Amino acid sequence: MRNKAKLSRKSLFGTTAAILLLSIATLSPVTAQNGNAPASVAQIIRGYGLERESQYFHFDSKQISADKAVFRGVHFGSDLSAGVFTIEREAGGPRMAFKFENADFSTDDATLKFQSGVFIDNNIAGPSAATTADNFVKLLDDDLHGDASFVGLELGSKDDEPPITFATLAVRNIRNLGEDKWRFDAIDATGMNGKANNFEFRFAALRIHDLNEAAFKLFEDKGGLANFGKASIGLFKIEGFSLNDSRVAVQRRAGSANNFGGFSIGNIEVRSLNGNSLAKFAIENVAASATIADEDFRFKLAEFSLNDLNTRLFRAGFAYAMNDTSDPELEAYMNLPMKSIYTTGPLSSGISAFRFGGLELSGSGAEVKLDDLSYNQTIGANGLITSFNIPPGRFDVNVTDARKTFGTLVKTGLEAVGLTSINASWKMRSTFNQELDKVLIEDTEFKVANFMSLDGSANLDGLWASMAQTSLKDLMRADPEIEKLRKTNPFKTKSKSGETPAVAPPAADREAAINAASAAAQPAPAPPTTPNNRANMQEAMDQVAAMLAIFPQGKMVSLQINLRDMGGLAKIATQEAASGGKRPAEVRQAWRAPFATMMADKSKPVLARFIGHGFGNWLLNGGTMHIEFAPTTPFLLPRLVANNATATELGLKVENRAN
Known part of the structure; x- marks a missing residue:
């Protein structure tokens, strides 16, 4: 032959x-x-x-x-x-x-x-x-x-x-x-x-177009993820995929408690992917069913999609978080002004559109539904984003039968916060005016029914100008979790830019290295004399200061935030009291205690003092905590957390109001 x-x-x-x-x-x-x-x-x-x-x-x-x-x-x-x-x-x-x-x-x-x-x-x-x-x-x-x-x-x-x-x-x-x-x-x-191993599969259509050599090597598993940034795929598309177990009918006749009902995907699509961008990624019309221990489960997902992803941005961010300095191109990219990366304006996110919706998971006594979590944007004639919108969406969790396994687990979790179900909703709208360099955030709300809600609006100037002065690396450094990860990451790679990183551990030591890094990343317990809530407030202020420093020319024109209790505080206090042998009122007094003296602590920025005081009162009495900035003259954003800033300068007002 x-x-x-x-x-x-x-x-x-x-x-x-x-x-x-x-x-x-x-x-x-x-x-x-x-x-x-x-x-x-x-x-x-x-x-x-x-x-x-x-x-x-x-x-x-x-x-x-x-x-x-x-x-x-x-x-x-x-x-x-x-x-x-x-x-x-x-x-x-x-x-x-x-x-x-x-x-x-x-x-x-x-x-x-x-x-x-x-x-x-x-x-x-x-x-x-x-x-x-x-x-x-x-x-x-x-x-x-x-x-x-x-x-x-x-x-x-x-x-x-x-x-x-x-x-x-x-x-x-x-x-x-x-x-x-x-x-x-x-x-x-x-x-x-x-058919393979008793499973029958079908593709209505399969299309694979325009792969470069790096993409072939990536799929061949030659060189690992080193080829990811170099890979290019014109189109990878699967339509009408289904997978079914040919034994189901026999299993059901035999009374089997477990069987696989089937899995299908209407569309999987990757279009125009390279090291710098991804035009489209989509998974649509997913459905699956199974019977486990005589309990039926159903799963559906209408869509998970994103458009115009800046893959170089995410590659650079991941490399920075992993302390990987091996790619000079990504190193240089990290040092570019944010205005050169987020080229479509201050409302840019690195993705032009995103949707995760039509999610349904039901079975064994519980159901979870998410109708729409998405955003979209409008591009003006100058190529900048003029509006960024998160349309109204809902997320619901309900117990349909508390006697069944999943229903029992969900019921227990909900009861921990005094709920019998979750009914959450959200929306947001923001606009950008390039001539005025003004961002307006309006019609924004996140709410959990019968629990609490958060809504607000803002008027900010100078964000676009600020992005010409700060780099992507500055943005990453402002996140303390990323900096913590960089310090504990055991897989530092050799730099080509002259830095002196640690050498990656051998494969045999990786598990130990990961465990050591995980232990090191755990926060140290707060000192006995420092209430955790107050320590968290200071940590939050530090994070706010780091983030505001990214926008040196950003100005606060006005801002309003309303944190509204809708019965959630009483529910949580009741649950905590029942487990600790206390009365709900005692629990809420204990919540407030760390913040009781914050207003008098002149060593703290006025923002921390006012918000800490108002937040403590909100924990005690509920109602609505209203935060407002209405300065006579717009102030630079870093002044928000300055120790010498005054409430008059900031136009700051924090009020506790009845609902």
């Missing part, structure tokens, strides 16, 4: 895609060669020894003209047979096309059957020297440099695994680079069906 090049099943896109590519790789036409002029049909026939029958090559009849050769009842030994085999020029082009109808192809490790198949070979000059029909099949088997398409394809294996079928399959510019390395420009498949 011929020595055939093999495609490793673990080298490309996992089992399914590798089998798909194997079906093409084993049907590979002639390697491209240089030629001065396209070969004629007659030259192809003579060059491959197809002008007459031989011990290996047989046919029932043939019709040969200047531009076409048609063979019927064709057999190439036991390797390939076809009802009709046609050789002719591709429509409107110089390349030669080899067409098969009702064909069977047997290779070393696979069997293929297809209603029709067309191979268009890039080698327009034909074979460089006279050869035989055996070599023609070898060329089909080993060295396609061109296009291939099939209708009604069935791919089987020599180990009696069930076949995989395709309604249609087309591959553009497939090529064998040797050493089990196959490349292509595009794959488009429809109606793919198969």
